[in-house]
Amino acid sequence: MTEQVGAETLRTYEQINEKIKVGDxxxxxxxxxxxxxxxxxxxxxxxxxxxxxxxxxxxMCSSGAFLNFGHSxxxxxxxxCWLNDVPAYKGLAAVDAYIGATAMSESExxxxxxxxxxxxxxxxxxxxxxxxxxxxxxxxxxxxxxxIVLDDLNQAVLVNPRNAYEHYNAATNSTxxxxxTYMGTLLPDYGNxxxxxxxxxxxxxxxxxxxxxxxxxRILLGGGIGYVIGEGTQHSPQNEFGTLMVRGDLKQxxxxxxxxxxxxxxxxxxxxxxxxxxxxxxxxxxxSAALPDDQIFTNILDYGVPSRSRPAVKKGSYADxxxxxxxxxxxxxxxxxxxxxxxxxxxxxxxxAWMKEGLFFLxxxxxxLPNQREFKPLEVRxxxxxxxxxxxxxxxxxxxxxxxRTIASLIVRNGVDHVPIxxxxxxxxxxxxxxxxxxxxxxxxxxxxxxxxxxxxxxxENESGDVVARRLAQRNISGMPVVDxxxxxxxxxxxxxxxxxxxxxKE
Amino acid sequence: xxxxxxxxxxxxxNPVLSDIVLKTGVPINILEAKVSLNGGEMVVDVPAxxxxxxxxxxxxxxASVSAKEIKAVIEIDYERCISCGACVSPCPxxxxxxxxxxxxxxxxxxCIRCLxxxxxxxxRAIRSP
Numbered sequence: 001m002t003e004q005v006g007a008e009t010l011r012t013y014e015q016i017n018e019k020i021k022v023g024d025x026x027x028x029x030x031x032x033x034x035x036x037x038x039x040x041x042x043x044x045x046x047x048x049x050x051x052x053x054x055x056x057x058x059x060m061c062s063s064g065a066f067l068n069f070g071h072s073x074x075x076x077x078x079x080x081c082w083l084n085d086v087p088a089y090k091g092l093a094a095v096d097a098y099i100g101a102t103a104m105s106e107s108e109x110x111x112x113x114x115x116x117x118x119x120x121x122x123x124x125x126x127x128x129x130x131x132x133x134x135x136x137x138x139x140x141x142x143x144x145x146x147x148i149v150l151d152d153l154n155q156a157v158l159v160n161p162r163n164a165y166e167h168y169n170a171a172t173n174s175t176x177x178x179x180x181t182y183m184g185t186l187l188p189d190y191g192n193x194x195x196x197x198x199x200x201x202x203x204x205x206x207x208x209x210x211x212x213x214x215x216x217x218r219i220l221l222g223g224g225i226g227y228v229i230g231e232g233t234q235h236s237p238q239n240e241f242g243t244l245m246v247r248g249d250l251k252q253x254x255x256x257x258x259x260x261x262x263x264x265x266x267x268x269x270x271x272x273x274x275x276x277x278x279x280x281x282x283x284x285x286x287x288s289a290a291l292p293d294d295q296i297f298t299n300i301l302d303y304g305v306p307s308r309s310r311p312a313v314k315k316g317s318y319a320d321x322x323x324x325x326x327x328x329x330x331x332x333x334x335x336x337x338x339x340x341x342x343x344x345x346x347x348x349x350x351x352x353a354w355m356k357e358g359l360f361f362l363x364x365x366x367x368x369l370p371n372q373r374e375f376k377p378l379e380v381r382x383x384x385x386x387x388x389x390x391x392x393x394x395x396x397x398x399x400x401x402x403x404x405r406t407i408a409s410l411i412v413r414n415g416v417d418h419v420p421i422x423x424x425x426x427x428x429x430x431x432x433x434x435x436x437x438x439x440x441x442x443x444x445x446x447x448x449x450x451x452x453x454x455x456x457x458x459x460x461e462n463e464s465g466d467v468v469a470r471r472l473a474q475r476n477i478s479g480m481p482v483v484d485x486x487x488x489x490x491x492x493x494x495x496x497x498x499x500x501x502x503x504x505x506k507e
Numbered sequence: 508x509x510x511x512x513x514x515x516x517x518x519x520x521n522p523v524l525s526d527i528v529l530k531t532g533v534p535i536n537i538l539e540a541k542v543s544l545n546g547g548e549m550v551v552d553v554p555a556x557x558x559x560x561x562x563x564x565x566x567x568x569x570a571s572v573s574a575k576e577i578k579a580v581i582e583i584d585y586e587r588c589i590s591c592g593a594c595v596s597p598c599p600x601x602x603x604x605x606x607x608x609x610x611x612x613x614x615x616x617x618c619i620r621c622l623x624x625x626x627x628x629x630x631r632a633i634r635s636p
C-alpha cells in the first residue's frame with residue numbers, strides 16, 4: 001500500500017462525527033472487532049465499522065497531578081508542601097504543586113503515597129495540606145496547615161508523562177528467595193509468572209503504526225475526558241513499547257478508574273484507566289485493530305538478575321499468558337496479570353456507550369506521534385567500584401577430600417575466615433568457614449566434604465560493589481567467592497574488604 | 508476445617524497435638540505456631556469431617572486446649588478489589604483463581620494462611636481476620 005500515514009481513505013473524522021451526532025456510528029470494542037474480523041474477514045468488517053474502542057487499566061507509575069491551591073491571607077510562596085504527609089513537587093510558582101504517584105508518605109511510607117492522594121481527592125475526601133516557606137516581602141507567610149477538597153482547587157489536572165505502555169515484559173524469578181518487585185510478588189525457582197498490559201484491548205496495539213493517535217487525540221482518562229499531549233517518556237514504538245503522555249481534568253474523573261496502589265516492598269503507584277477510540281480510517285489501521293491476543297507477544301524476563309538487561313526465559317503470546325499456565329524448563333508454571341482485564345474491557349465498553357449516545361466525539365490529532373524512537377540507556381561515567389576493585393585475588397582454597405585439621409591450621413596461618421572448596425580445575429564446589437571447621441573438629445569429622453556448604457552464594461567480578469554489599473546483607477553472610485563464567489574461583493569478597501574500603505573512604 | 512488452638516502455661520509442654528494425631532490417625536497440619544513458656548497459639552488444618560472431626564475436637568477439649576474454628580482464613584473486600592490478578596499466581600497452593608470474567612475467587616479449603624496474597628494485593632483488598 002502506498003497510502004500516506006494517517007490517510008483517511010475509508011472514512012474521515014468529520015464523517016464519523018456526523019454519524020455519532022445522529023446516532024448512526026458503528027462502534028465496537030477491540031475484543032468484538034477481533035472476533036468479527038476472524039468471522040467475516042478484514043475487508044468486509046473494515047468497511048462497516050467506524051470506530052474500535054480500546055481500554056487498559058494498570059499501575060502507571062509515571063502519573064501525577066498539577067494542583068493550584070489558590071492564595072491564602074496573608075499569602076505564602078510554598079517552598080515545601082505535603083498532602084496527607086506525602087511530599088509534592090514545589091519547584092513551581094507560589095501555590096502550584098505536582099503530586100506524583102510514587103511519592104510516599106513521610107509517616108506511613110509504603111502504605112500511602114501520591115497515588116492514594118489522587119484517589120482520595122477524586123473521591124472528594126478531605127486532604128490535609130501542609131506547607132513551609134522562607135517568607136518574602138511579597139509572600140510574608142512562612143507556614144500553613146489546612147485541609148482541601150478537590151472542588152476547592154482552581155485547577156487539578158492529571159498530567160501523566162508515561163501511560164498506556166503498548167505491552168510490557170512478563171516476569172519470573174530464578175533465585176531461591178521471594179522477590180517483591182514492581183511486577184508483583186515473584187515466588188522462588190520460577191514459582192510463578194506475572195504480566196501486565198491489556199493484550200488485544202491495548203490502545204497502542206490497535207494503532208501500532210501511529211496513524212490516528214497523536215497530540216490532541218481525545219480519550220477516556222480516569223473515567224473522564226482526557227487528551228493525548230504527546231509521546232510518553234521511553235516511547236519505543238519500533239519495539240512495540242509505545243507510550244503516551246496524557247492530561248485530563250481531575251474534577252471530571254471517577255475514583256473507580258484512578259486507584260492508589262502499593263507494590264509490597266517496592267513502592268506506591270496509581271492504577272489509571274485509559275480508553276482510546278481508534279477510527280478505522282484506512283485498511284492498515286483496520287489490520288492493526290484486528291490483531292488478536294495470539295499475535296501479540298511478550299518476553300518472560302528473569303527478575304532474579306539484578307541488571308538493566310534481564311535475560312528472557314521464554315517468549316509467549318497474551319493468549320498463552322491468559323490461559324493461566326506456561327511451561328518453563330518442562331514445568332507448568334502459574335501465570336496471572338497485574339493489570340485488570342475486567343476494568344480494561346469495562347473502559348472499552350464505556351467509551352463505546354458514550355459514542356453511541358452522542359456524548360463523545362473524535363478529534364483529528366494536530367500532529368501524529370513518531371513511530372521510530374531511539375531508547376537510550378544511562379551510562380555511568382563516574383568511576384564506580386566493582387567487585388574486582390574490592391575483592392582479594394589471592395584466595396586460600398582447598399579440595400573436598402582435604403583433612404579438616406590441615407585446613408584448620410591453614411586458616412589460622414593465613415588469617416582468613418572463608419575457604420572456597422574447588423575441584424581439580426579450580427571450579428567451585430563448596431565453601432567452609434572458620435566456624436564450620438571449629439564445629440567439625442568438635443564433632444570429630446575428618447574430611448572437608450562432610451562439613452562444607454555446597455550451595456554457595458557467589459559474586460562476579462563485574463558486578464557493582466553496591467549490589468554485592470546488598471547480597472551479603474540479605475543472605476546474612478560475611479563473604480562470597482568471586483567466580484568467572486565457568487565457576488572458576490578468581491577471588492573472594494568479604495565484609496572485611498568492605499569495612500577496609502569504608503575506612504579508606506572516611507580518611 | 509481450620510482450628511485456632513490456644514495452649515496455656517500448664518499444657519504448653521505436653522505433646523497434645525502428636526497424641527491426637529496418633530490416637531485418631533488424622534494427619535493434622537500445622538499452619539502457624541507461636542509457642543513460649545507462658546502458652547502458645549497454633550493454627551492447624553484438620554482434614555476430617557463428621558465423627559472423626561468431633562473426636563479430634565473433643566480430645567483437644569480433654570487436654571484443656573481451646574480449639575475454635577476459623578471460619579474465614581482470609582477476606583477479600585470486593586468493593587476494593589479491581590480483579591487484577593496480582594494475588595493469583597503468587598498463591599503457592601492455587602487457592603486463588605480467576606474465572607472467565609477475571610473475578611478473583613478464593614477456595615478456603617486449599618488456603619494455608621501463608622498470607623502472601625495479603626501483601627501481593629496492590630489495593631489492600633485482602634485481609635486476614
